[in-house]
Amino acid sequence: MDTTVRIALQKKGRLLDDSLALLKESDIKFNIGNGRLVAQSTAFPIEALFLRDDDIPQTVHEGVADIGIVGENEYLEKGYDLDVVKRLGFSKCRLSLAIPKSDHYTGVGWFDGKKVATSYPEILKKFFAKEKINAEIHEIAGSVEIAPGIGLADAIFDIVSSGSTLVANSLKEVAVVMNSEAVLVANKNLDDEKREILDQMLFRFQAVQSSDSNKYILLNAPNDKVKDIVAILPGMKSPTVLPLAEAGWSSVHSVISEKKFWEVIDQLKANGAQGILIIPIEKMIL
Known part of the structure; x- marks a missing residue:
C-alpha cells in the first residue's frame, strides 16, 4: 500500500x-x-x-x-x-496586552490585581509568572476585545495584526508578549x-x-568595471560573466537578495552598470 x-x-x-x-x-x-x-x-x-x-x-x-x-x-x-x-x-501577528485608551499605563506592573480577558490563558500565565504579576485571567472563546467595554475585564490579551480592532473598541496596545x-x-x-x-x-x-526572497539580475558592464561589479554581486556562488557582441563590454548575471535590492542597484549604477534587468525567480534550488 x-x-x-x-x-x-x-x-x-x-x-x-x-x-x-x-x-x-x-x-x-x-x-x-x-x-x-x-x-x-x-x-x-x-x-x-x-x-x-x-x-x-x-x-x-x-x-x-x-x-x-x-x-x-x-x-x-x-x-x-x-x-x-x-x-x-x-x-504573522503578535499577542499583545491592551487596555482602555483612557487609562494611564505605567508599565507591566499596571496589570497587578487586574482582570485580563483572553483566549490564550496558558501563554499569559507564563508571561505574568515571569514578570511576577498577580492578575486574574478570565478565559473567553471569542470577541475578547469587547470585555473591557462591558465591564467583564480591565484589559485584554489577544492577537493583534493591524490594530484596527483595538481602535474600534477604544483600546490601546501597551505590551507585546510574543510574535507569532x-x-x-x-x-x-x-x-x-x-x-x-x-x-x-x-x-x-x-x-x-x-x-520569493531573491531576484535574478542581468546587466551590461564595461570590461574595466566588471571586477568591481562582480564584487558587489556575490550570487549563489559567483556571478556569470559573458562577452557581448560589442567589444569592451560584458553581460553579468547573478542573484540578489530582495532585502538588499536598492542598495545593490545604487552601487551597480555608480560603477558603470547599464541596461539592468530584474527578473522574478519562479523556483530556486540551492
Whole structure:
C-alpha cells in the first residue's frame, strides 16, 4: 500500500489562504469544494484535513494527522510535544496586552490585581509568572476585545495584526508578549517513509521561499568595471560573466537578495552598470 502523509490545515481564514498558496507554488494541489473536510492531492502523496486552528496541535500529537500548519500562538497555547519542522514566515501577528485608551499605563506592573480577558490563558500565565504579576485571567472563546467595554475585564490579551480592532473598541496596545507566525509541526513518531515525503515537501517549500526572497539580475558592464561589479554581486556562488557582441563590454548575471535590492542597484549604477534587468525567480534550488 502506498504511503500517504496527512496534513492538518485551518479550514478557513488567512492562514488557510497562505498555506494553500505555498502548497500550490510547490505543486501540491488539492481538490477543495462544497465544504469538504478531507481532500487528496492529485500529484503528491499527501491528504489534507481541514480543521479549526486550535484543534490542529492535538490532531497532530495524537497521530490523526502526521503534520500540520498552525499559528505558533496556537501551538504554544496547547502545549503538545511536537516537532517544529519549519517556521514558514507568513500569517504573522503578535499577542499583545491592551487596555482602555483612557487609562494611564505605567508599565507591566499596571496589570497587578487586574482582570485580563483572553483566549490564550496558558501563554499569559507564563508571561505574568515571569514578570511576577498577580492578575486574574478570565478565559473567553471569542470577541475578547469587547470585555473591557462591558465591564467583564480591565484589559485584554489577544492577537493583534493591524490594530484596527483595538481602535474600534477604544483600546490601546501597551505590551507585546510574543510574535507569532505559521509553523509546520509534525508528530514525533513519523516512520521513515513519511519522513521522506516530509523532506520532499520541505525541499519544495525551500525552493519556493528562496525564489520569493531573491531576484535574478542581468546587466551590461564595461570590461574595466566588471571586477568591481562582480564584487558587489556575490550570487549563489559567483556571478556569470559573458562577452557581448560589442567589444569592451560584458553581460553579468547573478542573484540578489530582495532585502538588499536598492542598495545593490545604487552601487551597480555608480560603477558603470547599464541596461539592468530584474527578473522574478519562479523556483530556486540551492
